Amino acid sequence: MTAMAPILLNNMVTVPDQSEYSKHEVFHTADQVHVKNPHLDTMEEDILYHLNLGTKTHNLPEMFGEIKFVCVGGSANRMKSFAQFIHQELDLPGSIDDITDICEGTDRYSMYKVGPVLSISHGMGCPSISIMLHELIKLVHHARCHNVVLFRIGTSGGVGLAPGTVVVTDKAVDCFFRPQFEQVVLGKVIIRSTELDVGVSKELLQCSSELNNFPTVIGNTMCTHDFYEGQGRLDGALCSFSTEDKLEYLRKAYNSGVRNIEMESTVFGAMCHACGIKAAVICVTLLNRFDGDQISTPHDVLEEYQQRPQVLLAHFIKKRLGLIT
Numbered sequence: 001m002t003a004m005a006p007i008l009l010n011n012m013v014t015v016p017d018q019s020e021y022s023k024h025e026v027f028h029t030a031d032q033v034h035v036k037n038p039h040l041d042t043m044e045e046d047i048l049y050h051l052n053l054g055t056k057t058h059n060l061p062e063m064f065g066e067i068k069f070v071c072v073g074g075s076a077n078r079m080k081s082f083a084q085f086i087h088q089e090l091d092l093p094g095s096i097d098d099i100t101d102i103c104e105g106t107d108r109y110s111m112y113k114v115g116p117v118l119s120i121s122h123g124m125g126c127p128s129i130s131i132m133l134h135e136l137i138k139l140v141h142h143a144r145c146h147n148v149v150l151f152r153i154g155t156s157g158g159v160g161l162a163p164g165t166v167v168v169t170d171k172a173v174d175c176f177f178r179p180q181f182e183q184v185v186l187g188k189v190i191i192r193s194t195e196l197d198v199g200v201s202k203e204l205l206q207c208s209s210e211l212n213n214f215p216t217v218i219g220n221t222m223c224t225h226d227f228y229e230g231q232g233r234l235d236g237a238l239c240s241f242s243t244e245d246k247l248e249y250l251r252k253a254y255n256s257g258v259r260n261i262e263m264e265s266t267v268f269g270a271m272c273h274a275c276g277i278k279a280a281v282i283c284v285t286l287l288n289r290f291d292g293d294q295i296s297t298p299h300d301v302l303e304e305y306q307q308r309p310q311v312l313l314a315h316f317i318k319k320r321l322g323l324i325t
């Protein structure tokens, strides 16, 4: 029998996010994206593999330089609909049928550009959105975009809220209710703050009160690495806890300020914060998790719920562009 390699338990060092960049800080003007990787400057070409774009194959400043609002969400269809919706809302010339997938050479993600708005899908979970965000943030950097704001528009499970409520995230927290994201880098745990932009969130709440057509609240969003056991669901293929255990965890979450649960907000907040990008998370709740686990609401109702974050964001964008007061 061959001997097994020793497992080095003591290599799990936790490092706060400030120290990891101190030696390599790359400075930019205040309104630019802070890509914090000195190696990028030494590369002749940067291939954004999962987006099917690159610095040598595409003129990124020409294609994307005017972008001000970057909107991400899990589903490719939702992000296409959002692009078509925002095209109509901004009253842009041309037909919505001409809006095509910029990443059509790959089926990993879909991307649509409509005037100053970029709409991109990210799939489900932190690993999927994290890969997309690395390439998206580099894209915005290579394109020399200024004053970009990033939004995640998604769906979630509500905690003590009526289905259909829109939650603007105050703090993105992990499953222990901590406002942090843990990234393992070279065998060490790096802890990054998930801080979102308070000003953008306040503006979104102001927009919701102006629209006044669906309930909107501000609250903490819990990000999990799983839809079933990770979110305390009793209806997965595996479940080792009781209904009372589930409700106790949800009550703890509620008491700590959590109002909804989804699967990307912490890494989204962490990466945007580390790169100096203003960011916000807007998710509609599909159900109240105190009442159940299965999403049994009719499809047309779910469709309308999914449009709510889009309607709120469209109002925000139109106000920022001075199209409405």
Ligand SMILES: O=P(O)(O)O[C@H]1O[C@H](CO)[C@@H](O)[C@H]1O
Residues within 6 Å of the ligand: 073, 074, 075, 123, 124, 125, 153, 154, 155, 156, 227, 262, 263, 264
């Ligand atoms: O509606 P989207 O953006 O896909 O996000 C939510 O829905 C998925 C689970 O159904 C998870 O990715 C969760 O974060």
Ligand SMILES: O=c1cc[nH]c(=O)[nH]1
Residues within 6 Å of the ligand: 155, 156, 157, 158, 227, 231, 261, 262, 263, 286
């Ligand atoms: O309960 C839900 C609903 C949507 N997305 C989630 O992650 N959880």
